[in-house]
Amino acid sequence: MSKSDHEHHRERDSEATFGEYGGQYVPEALMPAVQELEDAYERYVLNNEDGFMDEFRERMADFGGRPTPLQRADRLSERYDREIYLKREDLLHGGAHKLNNALGQVLLAKYMGKERIIAETGAGQHGTATAMAAAHLEMPCEIYMGRTDINRQRPNVYRMRMNGAEVNPVTAGSATLKEAINETMRDWATTVETTHYVIGSVVGPHPFPKLVRDFQAVIGQEAREQIRERAGRLPDSVVACAGGGSNTMGTFHAFVPDDAVDLYAVEAGGSSLEIDEENALAPNSATLSTGTGGVLHGAMTKLLQSEDGQIMESHSVSAGLDYAGVGPELSHLVDTGRVTPASVGDEAALNGFHRLSNLEGIIPALESSHALGYLEESHDELGDLVVVNVSGRGDKDLETVLEETEKRDLEAAPDVEVFGQ
Amino acid sequence: MSDIEAAIRDNHPALITYLTAGDPSLEDTKAYVEALDRGGADLIELGLPFSEPIAEGPTIQAAINRALDAGTTPAGFFELVDELETEAPLLVMTYYNMILQYGDSEAPRASESDAAPPQSKPDVRLFVERAAEVGLSGIIVPDLPAEESEPLRAACDEHGLDLVFIVAPTTEGERLETIMSQVSGFAYVQARLGTTGARADVSNATHDSLARLSAYDVPKAVGFGVSKGDHAAEIIEAGADGVIVGSALIDIVAESDTPAIDLEAKAEELKRGAIRGTDGTGEDEIDAPEPEQP
Known part of the structure; x- marks a missing residue:
């Protein structure tokens, strides 16, 4: 490994991790999309390119009702x-606070030229927030939700459907949040070229933990x-x-x-x-x-x-x-x-x-x-x-x-x- | 040249097979692996089951669930490999957390002690050490991209194991260069976007990927969706050195009344197909793709 490679690697590491935690442990097929998102995070969120953060704040005020008391x-x-x-x-x-992140990411997907939104949801709060944001910003949206959660959170399923989102039931394992994330990642691995995965929390590969944190x-x-x-x-x-x-x-x-x-x-x-x-x-x-x-x-x-x-x-x-x-x-x-x-x-x-x-x-x-x-x-x-x-x-x-x-x-x-x- | 690279180059065109260990039991897996070895598999991947297999389609997910329900553990997996005496070298395919946690039972849980002690950092070396000890020749980790692979790579180098990387249809430019410069054993060419699983056809992405990789002098094997001898012929004809078949074999494990016999026959069919791909006769049995197709 040449010196410049080594330096590049170290530099990337410090950005992608929090101490020993974080990183990018995803299948190879997703790495280019994750890197594309890193680039978008830096340009639009950190540097407010094309006034992205201004538009985000404006929409969070008008559509979201910020500031909250x-x-x-x-x-x-x-x-x-x-x-x-x-x-x-x-x-x-x-x-719920979920809209801060959902609206931020759906707007970012639009700036990135993505054509479709997918998201996982557990209780349905992130799913409903994403469905609202997608309707507000005119993006097609599909939500993965465990069958168990669908059964215990029916009102949220109706809300998502009313906002125009598809709700895809996941039946694997205990059919809750963990399985819904697995299935959304599998969708993303198939559709990564046109689709943005709006992850619902400060989890997932870098830059998601920082991106979601910054919107929240x-x-x-x-x-x-x-x-x-x-x-x-x-x-x-x-x-x-x-x-x-x-x-x-x-x-x-x-x-x-x-x-x-x-x-x-x-x-x-x-x-x-x-x-x-x-x-x-x-x-x-x-x-x-x-x-x-x-x-x-x-x-x-x-x-x-x-x-x-x-x-x-x-x-x-x-x-x-x-x-x-x-x-x-x-x-x-x-x-x-x-x-x-x-x-x-x-x-x-x-x-x-x-x-x-x-x-x-x-x-x-x-x-x-x-x-x-x-x-x-x-x-x-x-x-x-x-x-x-x-x-x-x-x-x-x-x-x-x-x-x-x-x-x-x-x-x-x-x-x-x-x-x- | 490593065992794995030699197995592909010496048996060109190579047949690489995948089974999930412990599906439906480790004893059965032993018999199935021996059947594949007899049937002409040149390299055998064994899946060590992990509860969250994000790169797998429904077929292998179900196999992993059966293996976990049967109580398959890393300890039992390594014992199985230790007992196996196959001509084909063996690789383990598993997710990174299984490698990180192996042999780490000494680490205290936070709840067992006061004032959060600095946890012993997970260490990948114990897994690699044990893998080498039982005679495994290589490791494939679907959720470990090249960027995060340094610790495992170092451990594999130390013990003479290959760490096989996947090249996806989305892998291009600088990343492709980086991965191809690190190829160990062979390049695992992912035939299409998405998850593992048997498909009815060979994707166009396969031809594109093989064309992109043709300049690199490393063994290339194509997986994701390969299920028939005709697929094998088409893939070898398109320039691959080997084909990787998993879900189609797991279907046999799940559905056949005589899995060992059928697995051996399937391996023979796939190997024959692959050989057909080298002498041009493969074209007679399949719809050859338009060379100019986008």
Whole structure:
């Protein structure tokens, strides 16, 4: 290898990785497309070529409803005896932070001259956001979704269809998010010359983790400005839920250089943190808290895996957190100590859901409810001024919540039996 | 010259076969590999099953699921290879995470200790060491592009194993140069975009790819979609040194009442087809493509 080759390799490495995580572990057929995307990321996103970022921000304001408010939660502040502020991403068009990334990528695909959009979806939130963005920008769109998820998230399937997207059921394995990503990658390997894959989180091969983070970073940028206006200073801590990690990185990114601000990534503890090695099953999705390094879906990152390296089935009451991997940058920030991983179980999340609904009049997504569950459990450690990201609204979760609440004796739940009569 | 390169050059035109190890059991795989060896396979790829096979089509996905359901592990896989005594050299085809995690059971899980200790970095050398020990001649990793291959390549060099790279229809220009300069064993020419799986015809992309590669003096074998003797003839006639067949063999494993007998016969058919491709008689049995076709 000549010296210049070596230097080129090293330079590429530092751009494609976060410490030992990240990289581009994809089939050869996809490498040219991944490199084309790297080029587009640099030109349009980092350098605002042809006014790309200006158009993105303008559309996020007009179509998306940005900026979203930072709201003081009066009852929670009283309950926990400290200042609690909520970043209201649930008020973004579509009801979750997902549109930030979906609109950004569909617009980027247009600038790149791509003719077709594909995406995977787990709970259906990324799928609906992508379908909306594709309709808004007149791009044909196909969404891959696990059969299990289709059955438990029917309203989102209808929303995607209404926005003109095709929904392709995936039946392999447990027929959830992991299998949907596999199948979308297979489609992309076939149609790569004309199609852009709008990946739904800060996962996948470089440049996706950075690209998605940069589109989501508006959450933290706004929150940082808003809290300084409202409270006159930066918060002591920022709390966000973490599945793949797009709302997490979006919320944290602007705060990472602020050493005095503690960052908490709250994962789904499911029913237990113990791993069932025999059945290759993790009854949780706490990848940052319990996972080990490996390669999945194009990146080196922390994973829920068996000793042999088989990826485990994960579990959470919240479909949107139910994933055996996590963004490589989050893995790195956890290893360096900048981000503290935490987890709360299904029950604490359900209580968090009911508490915010009942006390503040905001029905949060079950994903966001994990951050609220952590606030209840650990508020004493979070300082006097806390920002919690409410990544989405919970209308999509009502059926699951009713079902799960009926099974349990939850302290924060209202009497739901009347609904069954 | 490596075992693999010699197997292709000395047996030109070469037949390369793929089976998923452990489908439906490791004992069955042993019998099937021996049948393919008897039938004329010059090189045999064995898939070590991984739970997320993103490069595979439905046929091999199903084979991998059967193998995993049967409890196939890397340890069992290596024992099988150790027992096999084939004339054809053996390669392992698996995904990168299986190589990274092999033999790493000593690494502590984060949950078992306080204050996140620096995890022992996954190390690819243990896998390569064991592969060499049981007599494997090479490794193919569908989710490891040349850009990420340095650690594995170094380990393979150290143990005298070939690390085989895939050349896709989208591989052009500088990337093609880079990959062709690193060819070890042979260049695995992906016949078409998409995933693995038997097809009814030979894609035009095959002819384009072989034309693009004709200037490079390395063995070239074509896979993805090859299922019949006639395909083999057409591909060899188009300039390939070998054909790679997987899904068509897995169909036999899944559907035949006498898989070993049928696999041996299929290998014979494919090898005969490949040989036909070298003497020009292949044209009589197939619709030869228009040479000028885009």
